[in-house]
Amino acid sequence: MEVNMNRSHYIRRLSLKREDVPSFERYPFHLPSIKKLTELEFHPNVTFIIGENGMGKSTLLEAIALSIGFNAEGGTLNFNFSTFDSHSELERFVRIAKGTVRPKDGFFLRAESFYNVASTIQKLDEEPGYGAPVIDSYGGVSLHEQSHGEAFFSTFNHRFRGDGIYILDEPEAALSPLRQLSMLTRIQELVTNRSQFIIATHSPIIMAYPSAKIIELSEDGLQEKKLEETNHFQIMKQFFDDKDRLLHHLFQE
Template structure:
């Protein structure tokens, strides 16, 4: 395993799991899981809906110390306690160094995070505004995509651990390509990424480790072997034929 990284991997405490028939342990990504080795720079989790990739990413984030709804390591809020107990059944294998920055960014709870930032900034006190670390403009006063982008550009400072859950949900294809460039800059500054995604554009990051979750479990793969890439390629190689089949 890599030693010069923040999280080298994780293990599932299979002997402590109460039942593999119940959530979240019945999910394909968890049911057969023993151990995952993560890339020191960028690891992608990919798979169809319901395979458990976001659940696993959330568990890694919570086990590392992040709030289940996202934010930096010092964020502590909860609008709805919906995260699984998986974090209690995994062991993180950490490297010898520690990050100086970190963020858990997830699409489905980003609104709650933005609201919490505004509430904290309204509280009296001499501390600098939290929003200044996100570019200075209220995240609620920007489009969903622009607020995501502002967070990614301004709040991610390098030498950090960054976990992103489906960030493409708010980003145009052009922004996703720009995101690749930003990821590369941050990797050059000593950062590590774990990203759950459906985007073949993001999956194209050179040298990344791609772990695909299927009904058979989790296994390492390549961009070209993922179902996401193959479906997109088939569609654009013969769009009319596929549309005819789908719409007949």
């Protein structure tokens, strides 16, 4: 299934300015995925960045988001706040090639700092004379009064408007398997409405979105993979095909 393949990407590719890197022996440049990075081409619809913990998925995604103007802790392009300055310097050493069309909407969603985004929305709505409540764009119910998963899903359903670039860091962290399937439906709706996604995830359910590009980060660098070739899919398949055998081997070690 291909959607809108003839339209321009909002983001075409990322290049590492290797000649400017001060040292490949220090963080984050010592990470294998960064150390071996030259260029990364994005799919016009959906690109997944996957890999084991510590391979640099969130670091790379953060650099992409910051390079196009998002706040390090997430939110829309209009958000400008910081509760803790912890982002890496990678964004100063990457070059983003954009398409000819500019997005009308955008959101950077990080599981680890979504609470801070929700707090910022609440603070803005408490300020007198700010205008229409910001929370109205998120479904009208305080994100703090919902479960983590409900708040995530309210954002997907209400704040993501289409014609946009959406960068998501491990959105499955707060979503049940059923909600992850519902998320695929929402991604499809937004892609059909001229949107582009770049998603870091561990979820085989989410990365099953048809025709997406899957980039796996490992000790060998970056490699494009099919879903069935990924460690995430293979481990889950092995578990459900014969969980008793797998658990037996795990407990014998």
